[in-house]
Amino acid sequence: MPCTFLRACYFVQNWGGMLGSAKDGQLPTFYPPDFKFPQVATHDIGLVAAGLLTDHPKAHRVVELAGPVDVSPNDVAATLGKLLGREVKVLPQPVAQVAAAFQTFGFSAEMAGLYQELTQGVLSGRVAFEHPEALRRGKQGLEQTLGEMLKHS
Numbered sequence: 832m833p834c835t836f837l838r839a840c841y842f843v844q845n846w847g848g849m850l851g852s853a854k855d856g857q858l859p860t861f862y863p864p865d866f867k868f869p870q871v872a873t874h875d876i877g878l879v880a881a882g883l884l885t886d887h888p889k890a891h892r893v894v895e896l897a898g899p900v901d902v903s904p905n906d907v908a909a910t911l912g913k914l915l916g917r918e919v920k921v922l923p924q925p926v927a928q929v930a931a932a933f934q935t936f937g938f939s940a941e942m943a944g945l946y947q948e949l950t951q952g953v954l955s956g957r958v959a960f961e962h963p964e965a966l967r968r969g970k971q972g973l974e975q976t977l978g979e980m981l982k983h984s
Contacts, residue, residue, distance in 0.1 A: 833888045838960070839876045839896045840869035841953070843976040846907055850984045853911045853919050860904040861929050861950050864921040867906075868953060869897035869960070872976040875969025895960045896967045910973045914981055926950050 849858055862868070879896055904921045912919040924932070929950050933943035952958035960966055 834891050835883050835886070835888060836891075836893045837876070837880055837883060837896060838893055839871050840898075840960070841871070842876075843870050843872045843898065843973060844980065845870075846977065847980050847984070850911075850980060852922075853908070854915060856917060856919055857922050858904060858908045858911065858919050859922045859924055860907075861924050861926050861932075862904050862954065864905045864908075864923055865903050866954070867901040867903045869901050870973075871896055871898040871969050872971040874971050874976070879967060879969070893961070894967060895962060895965065896969060897960070898969050899972050900968075902973055906973060907977070910977050911981075914974065914978050926954060 846858075849860070852859055875898065876896060879894065883894060904923070908919040908921045926947065929947035930940070930943040933946050934940060938946070949958060
């Protein structure tokens with residue numbers, strides 16, 4: 832029986848842990864402020880997954896999904912600033928500190944190290960879509976997703 836694999840990129844909702852800091856005018860991140868990378872709303876992942884469940888492919892396939900446009904931490908900060916009505920500044924942190932930071936969140940040393948490797952992979956381009964020419968794009972933009980998150984924070 833054919834199998835479908837849905838490969839979604841970085842979730843916009845990953846910024847949720849930084850909303851408290853953003854309300855104070857700061858957006859800590861391990862990505863450079865102007866580094867644009869694919870990010871997608873989980874709402875779009877659900878819609879695409881539901882649609883794929885009704886398809887009946889004749890062979891195995893991989894469906895890659897990103898948001899409407901690639902965005903940077905600067906874009907996230909600007910959008911949060913607009914939604915919050917205040918300036919939000921990006922506070923870049925060294926990628927070498929990812930593991931230590933994640934351990935303070937309760938992650939094991941092994942899992943925190945894997946997140947550091949993942950971040951380094953995204954930054955270096957090693958973690959990327961295999962078939963960018965066939966990439967599907969979601970519809971929910973940064974402002975809508977972050978706005979919904981702020982309503983519930």
